[in-house]
Amino acid sequence: MQQIKIALSKGGLLQGAVDFFKSKGIELEDNESTKRKLIRRGIIHNEELKDYEIQFLLVRGHDVPVYVEHGAADFGIVGLDVVLDSQAKVHQLMDLKYGACDLCVCSINGKYKNIAEIPSYARIATTFPNLSKEFFTKRGLEVEIIKLYGSVELAPLTDLTDIIIDLVATGKTLKENGLEPIHTIMHCTSHLIANRSSFEFTKDFFNKLNQESLVG
Amino acid sequence: MVFRGLKTWLPSDVRKQLAVKAKLIDLYEQWSYEPIVVQSLVDIDVINKANKKFTDKTFTFLDKDGEMIALRTELTQPIAKSIAGRSQELEFPLKLYYDASVFRYKGSPTDESREIQQVGIEYIGAKATENYSDSEVLQLLIDSAKQFSLENFQISLTDTKIWEAIFEKLPKEIAEKAYNLALNGDFLNFTKLTETNEILKAIYSPELLRLNSKEQLEYIEKLLNIELNELKSLVQISTKIQIVPYQCPDLDLYTGIHFKLIVRGQGIHIAMGGRYDNLYASFGEDLPAIGFAFYIPRLISALANLDLLEKISTKESSIELKNKSQSWGEIYQEAQNQFKDGNKVLICNK
Numbered sequence: 354m355q356q357i358k359i360a361l362s363k364g365g366l367l368q369g370a371v372d373f374f375k376s377k378g379i380e381l382e383d384n385e386s387t388k389r390k391l392i393r394r395g396i397i398h399n400e401e402l403k404d405y406e407i408q409f410l411l412v413r414g415h416d417v418p419v420y421v422e423h424g425a426a427d428f429g430i431v432g433l434d435v436v437l438d439s440q441a442k443v444h445q446l447m448d449l450k451y452g453a454c455d456l457c458v459c460s461i462n463g464k465y466k467n468i469a470e471i472p473s474y475a476r477i478a479t480t481f482p483n484l485s486k487e488f489f490t491k492r493g494l495e496v497e498i499i500k501l502y503g504s505v506e507l508a509p510l511t512d513l514t515d516i517i518i519d520l521v522a523t524g525k526t527l528k529e530n531g532l533e534p535i536h537t538i539m540h541c542t543s544h545l546i547a548n549r550s551s552f553e554f555t556k557d558f559f560n561k562l563n564q565e566s567l568v569g
Numbered sequence: 570m571v572f573r574g575l576k577t578w579l580p581s582d583v584r585k586q587l588a589v590k591a592k593l594i595d596l597y598e599q600w601s602y603e604p605i606v607v608q609s610l611v612d613i614d615v616i617n618k619a620n621k622k623f624t625d626k627t628f629t630f631l632d633k634d635g636e637m638i639a640l641r642t643e644l645t646q647p648i649a650k651s652i653a654g655r656s657q658e659l660e661f662p663l664k665l666y667y668d669a670s671v672f673r674y675k676g677s678p679t680d681e682s683r684e685i686q687q688v689g690i691e692y693i694g695a696k697a698t699e700n701y702s703d704s705e706v707l708q709l710l711i712d713s714a715k716q717f718s719l720e721n722f723q724i725s726l727t728d729t730k731i732w733e734a735i736f737e738k739l740p741k742e743i744a745e746k747a748y749n750l751a752l753n754g755d756f757l758n759f760t761k762l763t764e765t766n767e768i769l770k771a772i773y774s775p776e777l778l779r780l781n782s783k784e785q786l787e788y789i790e791k792l793l794n795i796e797l798n799e800l801k802s803l804v805q806i807s808t809k810i811q812i813v814p815y816q817c818p819d820l821d822l823y824t825g826i827h828f829k830l831i832v833r834g835q836g837i838h839i840a841m842g843g844r845y846d847n848l849y850a851s852f853g854e855d856l857p858a859i860g861f862a863f864y865i866p867r868l869i870s871a872l873a874n875l876d877l878l879e880k881i882s883t884k885e886s887s888i889e890l891k892n893k894s895q896s897w898g899e900i901y902q903e904a905q906n907q908f909k910d911g912n913k914v915l916i917c918n919k
Contacts, residue, residue: 424836444754549754550831550838553723553813560779 356406357558359395360426362414362435366543369451370430377562378402381409401561415480418443418546427551428559434520434541438481444552446559447545454522454541456481457534458488461509468492468536471516478508479518488518488538506530574683585869586686588882590668592716593688593863597666600709602690605665607647609672613637615646626673628683640672645845645860648691653852661694661856662702680837682866689842689862696857697799697825697844704806706859710830710840711807713863718877721833725813728800729823731771734793736820738768747772752817768792773815782812789814800826818843828861832871839867887915 361370361381371381378399387393395407410426417431418441429443434456436445458468465471473495479485482500489496499514506526508514520541521527521534547559578586594604616627616639628640641647644667652659668688675683690709695702707724714722736744743762747769750759756773763769770777771792780788782804786797803826804810810828818827825844832839842861849856872878888907890900904914 422836424834442754445757448757544757548836550829550836551833553725553811553831554721554833556778560775563775 354404354406355555355558356408357428357555358408358410358426360410360412360417360420360429360431362417362429362431362543363411364414366414366430366432366452367411369449369543373430373449373451379407402558405558415439421546421548424548424551427548427555429546430543431546432520432541433544434481434484434539436544436546437539438484440483441546442549444547444549445544446547447563449543449545452541452543454520455534456484456538456541457519457521458536458538459517459519459521459527459532459534460515462531462533464515465535471496475516476514477516477518478505478514480505481518484538485518506532572683574681576682576684585878585882586865589717589865589869589872589878590686590688592881593713594666594668596709596712596716597690600664600705602664602666605648605667605691607641607644607651607667607669609641609670610638611641611647611650613639615639615650616642623673626675628672628674642673643671644669644687644689644862645691645848649848649858650852652693653849653854653856656854656856662700663691663693665691665693667691680866686865687862688865689840689860691858691860693849693858694856695859696846697859699857702859703799703803703826703844706842706861707803707806707810707826707828710828710842710861711809713840714809714830714832717868717872717881719832719871719875722809723831723833724807724810724828725816725831725838726800726803726810726826726828727813727816727818728797728826729818729820730795730797730825731789731793731814732817732820734795735768735772738793739766748817748820751815756815771814777814782810785812785814822848825859830861830863832875834874835867835871837867839864839871885913887913890914890916891918 361367374381374395378397379402380396380398382394382396391411393409393411395409397403397405397407410420412420414431414435417429418436418439420426421429421443422441430449432452436443471494474497476497476499477485478499478501480501480503482498485498499508501508505517505519508517509532510530517532518538524534527533547555552559613629616623623642627642630638632638648665648667652663666689670684670686672684690706692702692706697703710724732748735747743766747759747762750762751772759769759773763774771789777785777788783801786801790797800812804812816827816829822845823843824846827843828841829838830840840861840863842859844859846857849858869878890903900916907914
């Protein structure tokens with residue numbers, strides 16, 4: 354029996370991951386006694402996967418690449434935005450095509466209409482400091498990046514910054530806080546990532562997941 | 570002042586390090602490797618010439634004459650420079666082992682250490698198939714792992730020949746893009762690239778992943794129209810050796826096989842090596858060479874996680890010599906008697 358550890362992002366993206374594994378015949382243990390547990394068993398319903406013991410680790414999205422890069426998890430599922438911002442040395446293996454959203458530069462309504470209007474040394478709040486820095490560096494703009502851990506929409510409303518860079522799915526939260534997207538940096542979906550060393554021992558499991566014919 | 574990434578090791582840790590290193594060194598001695606001690610400070614050109622990727626990881630200083638010097642980032646380059654400079658007084662092939670630290674300004678992503686202890690070997694002056702040098706080095710790496718009763722490990726093996734064929738057959742910008750995607754582990758965009766450049770499936774593709782090493786080599790040979798006979802014979806040494814074509818050796822340094830020792834449950838390789846037949850020529854002497862290095866902290870961490878460390882680093886207890894009403898001469902004599910019996914002594918008041 355080979356143990357496979359998979360880090361999943363808690364919150365909005367969890368259901369998509371649960372559905373993905375269910376479609377492959379692996380069910381996340383979810384009942385009254387386990388619902389607060391951060392490590393949960395995967396219940397195998399597919400004969401082809403019966404030699405595996407699956408353990409799901411439920412962690413914060415930004416921590417998924419950390420668990421995977423350090424080898425505490427063999428695989429992880431998290432948004433591409435988080436993977437790229439983390440700069441973690443992991444394998445990016447599958448685009449799972451759910452949890453679609455855009456990483457956008459957003460401004461208070463009407464303050465800036467496009468990137469060209471953003472002045473040098475503008476202050477920008479984001480939970481994605483590396484992607485943000487890379488984006489402005491490529492455009493030759495010197496900006497001050499302020500790393501936040503959540504509720505980024507609050508930053509322009511409190512004069513902390515003029516601009517934010519954040520994920521936009523429906524745009525409803527932005528609108529409710531008087532903000533609008535002025536530029537899309539990248540389109541993001543959930544991705545399957547793997548630890549580079551442990552992948553060499555878990556390739557067969559990935560091959561099975563990657564089979565079109567593997568249906569739970 | 571606390572220096573990030575540097576530490577003083579206390580006796581309990583040092584005992585483990587010494588025990589682990591001794592196991593490796595005993596093995597290399599059995600295979601007639603000789604010890605070498607390498608200088609810590611090197612000419613910055615030694616690092617730049619051989620391996621530019623280390624430039625931003627190098628501690629550099631200006632000495633009092635205004636010369637730029639650096640702390641060594643690897644052992645291979647300073648050894649190459651020293652051996653190339655004194656080749657007239659040496660006999661080849663030359664087999665060396667070392668036990669030393671390297672210094673890197675930036676640690677690895679998973680380890681911020683800036684001083685990294687390494688034990689490794691260099692086999693200088695024999696081409697790949699001469700004296701079975703590649704086979705011997707790979708076998709030594711496997712036997713090194715076995716010294717510690719490691720079971721669930723793998724030697725991930727590739728050859729620069731595979732990437733060289735890709736660079737020869739594809740336009741440079743596509744080959745470079747493919748190399749960088751594989752280096753960064755971005756197999757999604759790599760797979761997109763294979764749609765228009767089929768030969769890249771020799772590096773990574775779902776069908777390649779499903780093949781065993783022997784089948785992989787045949788698949789790669791066919792796609793790239795090259796012969797990989799040496800790899801074919803090397804994978805026969807042990808089932809622990811597996812072909813990993815998407816492993817990306819530094820093509821400025823390596824010129825043949827390239828390998829990593831990985832252990833199940835460890836996030837990062839614990840030893841790495843390969844063949845670098847052009848390195849010595851850059852220091853003025855045309856000598857083929859191959860070698861590998863163990864990252865001792867990673868090896869210790871792997872052994873500790875697998876409960877294999879205590880077995881090899883148990884501290885032998887000492888015989889206590891009580892100093893009540895005895896002269897130093899009497900205690901010293903008693904200590905000498907204990908030494909003859911192979912015991913250690915500890916003088917105490919109790």
